[in-house]
Amino acid sequence: MNVKLLQFKNVTKNINENRVLTDITFEASSGQVIGLIGPNGAGKSTLLKVICNLLRPTSGEVLVNNVPLHKNFKDTSKKIGYLIEDPSLYPYLTTKEHLALCLQLQGNPINQHTINSITDALNITPFLNKKVKKLSMGMKQRVGIASAVIHNPEIVVLDEPTNSIDVKGINLVKQFILTLKKQGKLVIVSSHLLQEIQSICDQYLMIENGKLVNTEEINSPSTKSYRILVPYTTETNLFLKNYFSIKRTGNFLFFDISTESLNTTLNLLIKNNIHISDIEKLSLSLERFF
Ligand SMILES: Nc1ncnc2c1ncn2[C@@H]1O[C@H](COP(=O)(O)OP(=O)(O)OP(=O)(O)O)[C@@H](O)[C@H]1O
DSSP, X not given: OOOEEEEEEEEEEEETXXXXXXXXXXXXXXXXXXXXXXXXXXXXXXXXXXXXXXXXXXXXXXXXXXXXXXXXXXXXXXXXXEEOSSOOOOTTSBHHHHHHHHHHHTTOOOXXXXXXXXXXXXXXXXXXXXXXXXXXXXXXXXXXXXXXXTTOOSEEEEESTTTTOOHHHHHHHHHHHHHHHHTTOEEEEEESOHHHHGGGOSEEEEEETTEEOOHHHHHOGGGOOEEEEEEOOHHHHHHHHTTSOOEEETTEEEXXXXXXXXXXXXXXXXXXXXXXXXXXEOOSSGGGGO
16 A cells, blocks of 8 residues: 655745745655656756755645654655765765665665665666776766665655666666665656656656646646647637636647547537647657646
8 A cells, every 4th residue: 555655735945035946735655656847947956855855945844754854854864865966976985885885874784685686776786896986977877876775765866867877777777766666665756858757657746937737737748649729819718718728828829638639629629610720749748848
């Protein structure tokens, strides 16, 4: 059974008097992979840092296992593992020494079996005896991911984990994330490319200008396959509002629909004498959702 692990309640974060996160509310459970998607500067890293208690909310609350995060962070920190932005690694240690140190810093004894299973899964075993500073960027990123999970946390936060990693490595990381899911962990993974992580996510949190977009889009972005564009008029606006989540761009209105509802939608528009300016097939890139 999945257990509610993480709750954000109306979290707002200001940095240097700028509002970076606004009223963020969501919850996530064990055994889930949550994709945090948004363009550059949307607030993804800030939100992830709040989960890891690297930043405190200006207002609102974060609960882990129903306990406020900041009240019990010593215990909670053992439950959270993270890779935020560039991995902070100890350059003069070997990969093996680095991972062993990460384990010890969390108060765990060195368990070679744990280290091996993680390094095998991420294909970094051949580099265990190599100094971290001599690893390629992609390898460092994988060591960063290994460091995030080495102490067996319940919540794993990965900020753009596929940065600098080649296609083969990306597939490996995705498989690794699915293994963490199978182990019952909650994985929160950010990317500015929906297509990169959509196949592994159970749910999406789409963020734009520090705000989450609505739940419908969060839960089913990939089902919206067509964008319909119609000329703006007050009447058309009022009419379409009854059926779709519509947006305005200049002199046009647009809305996204699924493949299944394409015929019905076109019939509805034709019947009501609404001119169709364009029907666009949506690719699954992030730009389509903002
Ligand atoms: N320490 C800081 N001081 C001032 N502004 C900050 C700071 N950290 C983040 N910001 C601002 O907060 C906003 C969100 O930044 P954040 O790094 O969370 O976005 P992001 O979605 O992770 O972006 P990217 O995809 O480029 O990494 C940006 O406008 C950024 O300039």
